[in-house]
Amino acid sequence: MTDSSPWLASVCESDLKSSNTQPQPTTTEARHQYLLEQQFEGARVTSGETVPCYDCGDHLHEGRPVSARACRYSDEPTYTITAVYCAGCAPADLTETVQGRSDVLLAADLGLAMARQTHWTILVEPTIVAAA
Numbered sequence: 001m002t003d004s005s006p007w008l009a010s011v012c013e014s015d016l017k018s019s020n021t022q023p024q025p026t027t028t029e030a031r032h033q034y035l036l037e038q039q040f041e042g043a044r045v046t047s048g049e050t051v052p053c054y055d056c057g058d059h060l061h062e063g064r065p066v067s068a069r070a071c072r073y074s075d076e077p078t079y080t081i082t083a084v085y086c087a088g089c090a091p092a093d094l095t096e097t098v099q100g101r102s103d104v105l106l107a108a109d110l111g112l113a114m115a116r117q118t119h120w121t122i123l124v125e126p127t128i129v130a131a132a
């Protein structure tokens with residue numbers, strides 16, 4: 001019996017470790033959120049090097065933390081970014097949701113990408129804040 005106890009101990013330890021770092025969200029939901037976030041990694045917000053805050057009009061550029069709203073109607077394949085907010089104007093939750101439309105609120109950083117001769121402001125490391 002003495003042989004089996006170290007093995008058992010190590011299994012328990014690794015189980016504990018993984019549940020500490022990842023608080024096991026319900027798997028389908030977590031996967032859905034992960035896939036959603038992937039859709040917005042590098043997503044183009046607008047051409048040019050700045051994007052105005054939807055609320056205050058402040059010019060946001062590469063490296064700024066932003067909040068972005070995106071929506072997708074049920075017959076559309078991808079989300080469209082409808083508004084970008086500076087950190088000060090970022091809404092805490094989704095409002096004005098519409099039936100038949102999926103809404104997402106994201107927190108991200110702004111990045112800059114070059115495509116041919118055009119600069120694009122893009123989303124970097126997006127995280128889903130709320131989805132409806």
Ligand SMILES: [Zn+2]
Nearest residue numbers: 053056086089
């Ligand atoms: Zn603002």
